[in-house]
Amino acid sequence: MYSIQDLAKLAGISSRTLRYYDQIGLLVPARRTESGTRWYAKAQVDELQRILFFKTLGVSLATIREIMAQPLATQIAALESQRGRIAEKQRRLQDLDLAISSSIKMLRGVGKMSDSEKFSSLKAQRLAENESQFGQEIRQKYGEETVEVANQHYLALSEAQLQKADALEKELGTLLREALTQNSDATKAAIFTAHQEWLKIMVGKQYSPAYHQNLAQMYQADERFQRHYDELAGQRGAGQLLSEVILTKLR
Numbered sequence: 360m361y362s363i364q365d366l367a368k369l370a371g372i373s374s375r376t377l378r379y380y381d382q383i384g385l386l387v388p389a390r391r392t393e394s395g396t397r398w399y400a401k402a403q404v405d406e407l408q409r410i411l412f413f414k415t416l417g418v419s420l421a422t423i424r425e426i427m428a429q430p431l432a433t434q435i436a437a438l439e440s441q442r443g444r445i446a447e448k449q450r451r452l453q454d455l456d457l458a459i460s461s462s463i464k465m466l467r468g469v470g471k472m473s474d475s476e477k478f479s480s481l482k483a484q485r486l487a488e489n490e491s492q493f494g495q496e497i498r499q500k501y502g503e504e505t506v507e508v509a510n511q512h513y514l515a516l517s518e519a520q521l522q523k524a525d526a527l528e529k530e531l532g533t534l535l536r537e538a539l540t541q542n543s544d545a546t547k548a549a550i551f552t553a554h555q556e557w558l559k560i561m562v563g564k565q566y567s568p569a570y571h572q573n574l575a576q577m578y579q580a581d582e583r584f585q586r587h588y589d590e591l592a593g594q595r596g597a598g599q600l601l602s603e604v605i606l607t608k609l610r
Contacts, residue, residue, distance in 0.1 A: 360389070361399045370407055385424050386410060409434060416441050422499065444498075447507065486513060497577070505565060512563040520560055527557040532591035535601060539594050550601065551608045568609050575605035 367374045380386040381397065386407055389400035399407075406427065413423045418441075426437045498506050516524075531553045538546045558574070559566045578584040578598055585598025 361404065363388075363397045363399070366399045366404065366407070369404070370411065372411075380407075380410070383420065383424065385420060385427065409438065412438065413441070416444070419499075447510075486510060509562040509565045512565070513561060516560070524557055524560045527553050527560070528591065531557065531601075532588075532593070532597070535588060535592040535597040536594050538600060538604075539592070539596055547604050548608075550604050554601065554605060571605060572609045575602045575609070578602040579606075 361369065363374050363377050367377055377386065377397070381388060386403060388397035389403055390398050392398070410423055410427065413426065414420070418426075426434055429437075531550065534546055534550045534553060537543070538550060555571065558571060562570065578588070579602040585602075588598035588601050589595050591597065
């Protein structure tokens with residue numbers, strides 16, 4: 360049996376963290392003395408290891424609690440899913456590292472990059488940035504498989520498709536700025552159409568009204584998405600307006 364201090368030391372976390380996990384029902388001690396002293400058995404040590412695995416991978420405590428409440432087979436499946444996600448991230452980072460290495464050689468005059476290679480490295484860089492910023496939230500909303508299919512679709516986009524998506528996003532910024540200064544139904548309709556066309560390019564066959572609606576709800580709930588569109592339009596309130604336009608249209 361481990362005392363709370365011993366388990367905290369073993370796991371490299373604080374006793375306060377373990378008390379909090381107990382408080383929210385995430386990790387309950389094997390027994391508690393009349394004086395309130397917590398004692399943990401091997402089963403709790405194993406549970407804590409899994410909890411810390413998920414936490415290190417950026418999974419929220421609420422989601423971890425849901426996973427840990429499931430049968431062991433479900434927990435194993437969740438860990439396997441995270442392993443797949445790690446492997447995919449490693450592959451993308453390796454591709455990005457190779458692209459950066461090639462770019463450095465080219466700049467030093469000891470190598471060449473074709474336009475196709477430059478374009479591929481740009482996509483890998485953008486995808487890595489998106490994963491870093493929003494990967495966890497998107498996976499919680501849509502599921503691992505849906506996100507991976509969308510990512511593979513993105514990596515397969517042609518240069519013309521990506522240029523079209525960039526042009527649509529730029530147009531979206533202009534339309535949002537206009538809509539914030541003049542309340543026009545026609546402008547709002549154009550905002551929805553531009554965003555819908557952009558999303559269809561980005562996710563391909565994964566697109567559906569429900570997918571679009573879920574994304575708008577994420578825009579509404581997460582200030583990082585709102586900040587992106589505020590910066591795109593050069594005006595505060597653009598991200599909120601975009602989510603409202605989409606949700607109203609799809610209601």
